[in-house]
Amino acid sequence: QVQLVESGGGLVQAGASLTLTCTVSGRTISWYALSWFRQTPGKEREFVAAVTRSGAGTYYADSVKGRSTISRDTTKNTVYLQLNSLKPEDTAVYYCAGKDSLVLRTPGSADNWGQGTQVTVSS
Numbered sequence: 001q002v003q004l005v006e007s008g009g010g011l012v013q014a015g016a017s018l019t020l021t022c023t024v025s026g027r028t029i030s031w032y033a034l035s036w037f038r039q040t041p042g043k044e045r046e047f048v049a050a051v052t053r054s055g056a057g058t059y060y061a062d063s064v065k066g067r068s069t070i071s072r073d074t075t076k077n078t079v080y081l082q083l084n085s086l087k088p089e090d091t092a093v094y095y096c097a098g099k100d101s102l103v104l105r106t107p108g109s110a111d112n113w114g115q116g117t118q119v120t121v122s123s
Helices: none
Strands: 003-007 010-013 018-025 033-039 046-051 058-060 068-073 078-083 092-099 117-122
Touching (some): 003 092, 058 068
Antiparallel strands (some): 003 018, 018 078, 068 078, 092 117
C-alpha cells in the first residue's frame, strides 16, 4: 500500500520561505511522478508543481513559478516543495500526490494522495 505523508506547513509572515516535505512509503519514488497541489475552502484543488517520473523534468503553476522549487531525494524516498516570497494568497492546504505516469498535473488523475499540510501566510 502506497502512503504519502506531508509535513512542513505552518503559519508564516508574507515574504518568508517554507519547505514542504512528502515522504513516500510502499514503493520507490524512482520512476514515479510526484506533484504538489493546493486547495482553499470552496475552491477546487489546483496544481502547484510536478517532477517527472525520471526526475529530469519539473513543471510549475504560473502562480508560483520563479519562487518555488520542487525536488526529490530518491535515497530518502521524499519529494520537497520549497516556497519562497510567500504571499497571503498562497494560504491553502498543500497536498502531495503520485501517479504511475510520465508526469502528474491534474488532480483527478492521481493514484495516491497524502493527507495535506496547512500553510497560512499572514500579511
